[in-house]
Amino acid sequence: MTKINSKTKPLACASLLLAALTLPLSASAEGQLRIAQQFGIVYLLLNIAQVQKLIEKHGKAEGLDIHVDYQQLSGGAAVNEALLSGSVDIAGGGIGPLFTLWDRTRDRQNVRAVVATGQFPYYLISTNPKVKSIADFTDKDRIAVPAVGVSVQSRFLQQASAELWGDKAYNRLDKLQVALPHPDATAAIISNGTEISAHFSNSPFQEQALAANPNAHIVLNSYTVAGGANTPVVLYTTEKFRQENPRTYRAFVNAIAEAAEFTAQHPQEAADAFIRVNNSKIDRKLLLQILQSPEVKFTVTPNNTLSLGQFLYRVGAIKHNPESVKDYFFDDPHVASGS
The missing domain is CATH 3.40.190 (D-Maltodextrin-Binding Protein; domain 2)
Structure with missing residues (x-):
């Protein structure tokens, strides 16, 4: 299923976001996973998981037959709206939109990041x-x-x-x-x-x-x-989804971790997965140069994200000051050493 919002209007999305904050999230049974992603290599780990059916694989290890629905949106506002309205279970977006949603859902939906998708220069x-x-x-x-x-x-x-x-x-x-x-x-x-x-x-x-x-x-x-290499994109969800779907959640985390290891070790196959999922016409040589760039690192551990959140608090863009990565990431061994 593919949905593309090509003309995101900030005021309209802001109104929808505020409205969504007051709506109850629809319950999602174990074994059902809807993921919203956007455009670019920063979402390659999801592409790998899709092609290799890694979430389904790790679901079976949890005793589940997981049905995964990948959706494509454009812009953090559209992704956040989809998560808050209950249209998706996992959102893929920039660390900026995450801080916005983490701040606005404190003591409500309690949105936090699950894992990072890597380090990439923009x-x-x-x-x-x-x-x-x-x-x-x-x-x-x-x-x-x-x-x-x-x-x-x-x-x-x-x-x-x-x-x-x-x-x-x-x-x-x-x-x-x-x-x-x-x-x-x-x-x-x-x-x-x-x-x-x-x-x-x-x-x-x-x-x-x-x-x-x-x-x-x-x-x-x-x-x-x-001030150095950092994580620009994360995958995030609500506290409710994490608590009510522990096996699906674990399967997802383990699948993305495996996708990161695979991508780092097999750039050729990773390039093929990107081209296939995105129906991309990109020059394959250029794509491999990007994947193997010393500036790029595929890892689920966040790096150098805190400073942006503290900047947003300082200028008044968010109301709560993140003091450590543990404030806006769910507790997980993959995140423990993050920053």
Whole structure:
């Protein structure tokens, strides 16, 4: 089942999100798992699990025949709405949307992350030759992001803005942002035929754009904003689902952990899985270069995520200050050494 929201509107999604916070979540019996993912290599572990039926495999070890439904959405707001409305059981999204939902569901649905999907750099790309840094953006520029103000790309841009102009101006560049799925934004950057002049992207879209358009160049690397390699994407769920479906939950965690090990050891097969699930036309050589990049690491253990949450608290974007990774991740051996 594939659902793509190509025009996520921040105000509408914010209203739906607030409404969803007051709705009861539908019960989900053991052996049923609905997963929402988005676009990019950051979701490769789910692709591996899908192709190799790893969740089903680990379900059998738990005495379950698990039926898995993979859904594809665009933008953290749409994913969060799906989780809160009970449309999905596991949400795949940026660490930024997770902090938003963790903060808003405290003492209610108690949403927390389950595992990470790896460490990946995100590039802010521009086709405007005058834009060398974020300080060079003007009102004529339009920056594509999955969801304005709340996606992890938008949050990274806010963090970089605060470093440059101060905390009070952290959302200075929000007005230039346009909500657009990565495939559409990449096509706009490559064609140079729309109002989109910049795209805060992820792999493989950022590498495809850089390879296809000689005017495309990197303005900002998320690793620079984060102060080093970090986890931009996590898989998260509600406390209710975890408590009521312990065997399905364990099967899911063990499956994703196995997918991470497999991907790290077998990049060729992992590349094939990505192409198959996403029906991707990407150059396979380019894809393998990304998977084997020293900047990329496939692991379910979160790395360097806390600073973004503490930044969001400092500027008032969230009301609760995360003090450690244990605040916004469920307790699990795979997460114990995370940061």
